[in-house]
Amino acid sequence: MFRVLLAAILLFVTGASSDVLRFGYDIEQFTRYNTKDTKLAISIWLDELASDTIYDIDPIAYDDPRQMASDLEHDKLDFVTSSSLNFVKYFDKTTLTDGFSGGDSNSTAHRLLLVTQEGSSIRSWQGLSSAKVFRLASSDISELYLKISLSRHKVPDQVEWITIDNYQQGLLKLFFGKGDAAIVTEKALMLAAEMNPQMRERLKVFDTSTLSDVTLSYFRKGLDEKMQKAITDAAMKITSNIRGRQVLDVFRSDSIIKTPISNLAPTEKAYREYLDLIKREE
Numbered sequence: 001m002f003r004v005l006l007a008a009i010l011l012f013v014t015g016a017s018s019d020v021l022r023f024g025y026d027i028e029q030f031t032r033y034n035t036k037d038t039k040l041a042i043s044i045w046l047d048e049l050a051s052d053t054i055y056d057i058d059p060i061a062y063d064d065p066r067q068m069a070s071d072l073e074h075d076k077l078d079f080v081t082s083s084s085l086n087f088v089k090y091f092d093k094t095t096l097t098d099g100f101s102g103g104d105s106n107s108t109a110h111r112l113l114l115v116t117q118e119g120s121s122i123r124s125w126q127g128l129s130s131a132k133v134f135r136l137a138s139s140d141i142s143e144l145y146l147k148i149s150l151s152r153h154k155v156p157d158q159v160e161w162i163t164i165d166n167y168q169q170g171l172l173k174l175f176f177g178k179g180d181a182a183i184v185t186e187k188a189l190m191l192a193a194e195m196n197p198q199m200r201e202r203l204k205v206f207d208t209s210t211l212s213d214v215t216l217s218y219f220r221k222g223l224d225e226k227m228q229k230a231i232t233d234a235a236m237k238i239t240s241n242i243r244g245r246q247v248l249d250v251f252r253s254d255s256i257i258k259t260p261i262s263n264l265a266p267t268e269k270a271y272r273e274y275l276d277l278i279k280r281e282e
Contacts, residue, residue: 019224020056021231024068026082027061028138029215045248052234055227065090072096072220079231081217084267085141097228098260099218100235102253109187112145112209115174116181118202125153130160131180134170136213137163141267142183144274145209151277168192175202185213210266216259232258 023046030038039061046057060077062068065086071077073095080091081101087093104110116122122131128150135142143161150157162179164170167188174182175196193200219228235256239245248254 019054019227020058021050021227022058022060022076022078024060024062024071024077024080026065026068026086026215027063028065029081029083049231049234049238052237053230055230057231069095075220075222078220078223078227079217080220081215083139083141084212084214084216084264085144085271087216087218087264088267088271093261093264095221096218096261097221097223098258099216100232100256101215101217101259102248102255103214103257104187104254106187108212109185110212110214111186112142112183112211112213113186113189113205114146114149114181114183114207114209115171115189115203116206117174117177118204120180122180122206125150125155128159128181129155130158132160132162132178134162134164134173134179134182134184136167136170136183137165139183139213141211141213141270144270145211146183148270148273148277149207149209151273171199171203175199181206211270212266214263216263218259218261 025042027035027038039059042059042061046059050057057079065082068077068080068082069090069092072080073092079099080096082091087096120127122128128146133146135146146159147157150159162173164173164182167182167184168191170179170182170184171188171192173179175198189199189203189205236258239248239255248256
């Protein structure tokens with residue numbers, strides 16, 4: 001079904017342009033999808049976006065965010081996409097300026113939640129000390145969230161992490177008692193409960209984080225302002241037509257949202273706290 005949808009979208013993609021925006025993206029942020037299909041979907045999305053401008057967009061996949069950060073710093077890239085934690089860890093903020101990303105109209109959709117079973121013996125943070133916890137394989141921010149939370153509550157960290165391919169898988173395994181807790185997004189829990197109402201009865205939100213599992217995108221500071229504005233304007237209009245909405249559906253997004261640099265602030269704060277924690281443990 002995924003390939004059929006991509007092929008249908010591709011038939012409509014056209015456009016001619018004169019200058020090129022070099023778009024670097026972190027392929028690890030899309031591990032829930034087939035890599036080949038992901039690259040094709042991103043190319044289609046970028047072609048659709050560029051079709052309303054005088055520019056081309058050249059997509060470049062990276063499996064190392066450090067290399068992507070280096071290439072941006074050396075003006076080899078103009079626009080980059082990765083996780084908020086990768087931006088905080090590897091990128092110099094002075095090389096970035098506000099951008100846009102595929103997202104959701106619900107601003108809390110990607111907020112992280114710590115979910116346990118309703119009848120679980122876990123009643124306090126102490127009960128999570130040696131818990132079996134599901135987390136998305138590509139979501140380092142989930143581990144950061146729990147480590148900081150345990151530290152704040154002075155609980156020893158002996159957590160057994162179980163990686164999952166997607167949030168629905170983690171919730172399903174937790175539902176059937178294969179683990180003690182799962183870190184998922186608010187959107188994932190709502191969707192799971194809609195598909196299986198029993199999850200509302202069997203699962204509960206133990207804690208809500210200030211962190212979100214989001215993929216953000218930023219322009220290179222110093223990029224031609226005319227190009228930046230044209231690409232941004234085209235992106236914000238992409239949901240106004242059927243082709244654009246089809247492309248966003250592939251990535252399970254319902255809108256394009258602007259991503260100011262200030263969006264990194266909660267992750268920056270959490271990462272600093274984590275580094276302080278590491279120093280105290282040395």
